[in-house]
Amino acid sequence: MFPNLFPTPNGQFGSLPVMPIQAMTQQATRHARxxxxxxxxxxxxxxTVATYFSQVMAAIGGNTAGPGDAVVNVYINHEKKFAFVEMRSVEEASNAMALDGIIFEGAPVKVRRPSDYNPSLAAALGPSQPSANLNLAAVGLNPGSSGGLEGPDRVFVGGLPYYFTEPQIRELLESFGALRGFDLVRDRETGNSKGYAFCVYQDVAVTDVACAALNGIKMGDKTLTVRRANQGSSQPRPEQESVLLHAQQQIAIQISVYLGLVLLMLAVFLQRLMLxxxxxxxxxxxxxxxVDELRDDDEYEEIMEDMRTESSKFGTLVSVVIPRPQLDGSASPGVGKVFLEYAGVDGATNARAGMNGRKFGGNEVVAVFYPENKYYAGEYDG
Structure with missing residues (x-):
C-alpha cells in the first residue's frame, strides 16, 4: 500500500532500522569481556596498553576469536593508574585473567575482574577460567600460577595496620623464607591498603610454620590473622613445636627492635627541637x-657589603654586625660570627632556612636564631 515509504524487496523489511544482533550481543557480554x-x-x-595486551594474548595462545588483535577498547584512569581493557570475546577475557602479575613497562600489574562482573550471568556466556593450554612461560609467568598466588599453599594475611607499607609487610613475612609471590590488596579508588594480603613461599614447607608463628600477633591496635587461604586455621605438627617457638621469639625480637628504633628517633627529634x-x-x-679576613679594612668592607646584599633577599634587613678582632690582635666577643637583624620574625626565619647549610669559602654555614636582648646589649659571645 505504501511502496515509497516501506520498500519491501523480496518481501523483507530491509530498510527498517533494526539493531544488529552482534551489537546487542556485545552490549550484553561487555561485563564479561x-x-x-x-x-x-x-x-x-x-x-600502549592495547598493543601490549594484544601481543601478549597472541604470544600465550589466548586468542580464540580468530585472527587480529584481542583488545578492542581501552579506558585508562591516569590519576588512579588503572585501566579497563575490553576483549573481543568472553573466552579471551577469561584467558587474560592468567596474566595477573605480568610485567608492563617495567612494573608488575594486577589483572582482575571489574566490579560489574556478574559470575552467574557470565557462566552462560563462555568459560570463566583461563584455558589450561595457555603458554604462560612465553611471557615469563609460571603456568597455572596466576602470578604465583594460587594453589593450596597460598597464605592469607589479615589484620594488617593500614599504615604498614608493602616493604614492611614483606620483611615480616620473609623472616621465614623467600616469597614466590606477594599481593597487598588495595582499594581501587584510593590505592590505600585494605589491611590484608596474600603470599606464597618459595619453600612451601615453611607455610604452616609461618602461619602458626604469625597468627595472633599484636601489631599496634590490630591482631594478625595468618592462615592458608583455602582453609581454616591449621594446627602445627608436634615436630614443629620447637621451630614455631623459636620463630615466635624471633618475631617478638624484631618487633621490639623496630619499636626501639622508632622511640629512639622520636627522642632525638624532640631533643633537637628543645635545643x-x-x-x-x-x-x-x-x-x-x-679572623684574617676581618683584620684587613678593605676585605671587611667587602664582606659587610656582600652580607647586606645577600641577607636582604630574605626580608627587610635592619642591621648587620660582624665583630672584628682588637687592634692589638687580642680576641673580641663574637669574632667569626655574623649577626643579621630583621624587621620581623618572618624575615629572620627565611634567612635561617636559606643560609643554613650554604657554602662560604668552602665552609658550611650554621644559622641559628639569636636572643634579641643579648644582641641589643652588644653581647655577641652567646
Whole structure:
C-alpha cells in the first residue's frame, strides 16, 4: 500500500532500522569481556596498553576469536593508574585473567575482574577460567600460577595496620623464607591498603610454620590473622613445636627492635627541637668569615657589603654586625660570627632556612636564631 515509504524487496523489511544482533550481543557480554588492570606506570596510555595486551594474548595462545588483535577498547584512569581493557570475546577475557602479575613497562600489574562482573550471568556466556593450554612461560609467568598466588599453599594475611607499607609487610613475612609471590590488596579508588594480603613461599614447607608463628600477633591496635587461604586455621605438627617457638621469639625480637628504633628517633627529634632556640628577629651565622679576613679594612668592607646584599633577599634587613678582632690582635666577643637583624620574625626565619647549610669559602654555614636582648646589649659571645 505504501511502496515509497516501506520498500519491501523480496518481501523483507530491509530498510527498517533494526539493531544488529552482534551489537546487542556485545552490549550484553561487555561485563564479561572487560578486565581490570591495576598498578599501571605513569607512562601508560590507551595505545600502549592495547598493543601490549594484544601481543601478549597472541604470544600465550589466548586468542580464540580468530585472527587480529584481542583488545578492542581501552579506558585508562591516569590519576588512579588503572585501566579497563575490553576483549573481543568472553573466552579471551577469561584467558587474560592468567596474566595477573605480568610485567608492563617495567612494573608488575594486577589483572582482575571489574566490579560489574556478574559470575552467574557470565557462566552462560563462555568459560570463566583461563584455558589450561595457555603458554604462560612465553611471557615469563609460571603456568597455572596466576602470578604465583594460587594453589593450596597460598597464605592469607589479615589484620594488617593500614599504615604498614608493602616493604614492611614483606620483611615480616620473609623472616621465614623467600616469597614466590606477594599481593597487598588495595582499594581501587584510593590505592590505600585494605589491611590484608596474600603470599606464597618459595619453600612451601615453611607455610604452616609461618602461619602458626604469625597468627595472633599484636601489631599496634590490630591482631594478625595468618592462615592458608583455602582453609581454616591449621594446627602445627608436634615436630614443629620447637621451630614455631623459636620463630615466635624471633618475631617478638624484631618487633621490639623496630619499636626501639622508632622511640629512639622520636627522642632525638624532640631533643633537637628543645635545643633549637625560639624564633627571633636576629639570626647568628657561624663558619662564614675568618679572623684574617676581618683584620684587613678593605676585605671587611667587602664582606659587610656582600652580607647586606645577600641577607636582604630574605626580608627587610635592619642591621648587620660582624665583630672584628682588637687592634692589638687580642680576641673580641663574637669574632667569626655574623649577626643579621630583621624587621620581623618572618624575615629572620627565611634567612635561617636559606643560609643554613650554604657554602662560604668552602665552609658550611650554621644559622641559628639569636636572643634579641643579648644582641641589643652588644653581647655577641652567646
Amino acid at each position: 572487560r578486565v581490570y588492570v591495576g598498578g599501571l606506570p605513569p607512562s601508560a596510555n590507551e595505545q 633549637q632556640p625560639p624564633a627571633t628577629k636576629v639570626v647568628c651565622l657561624t663558619q662564614v668569615v675568618t
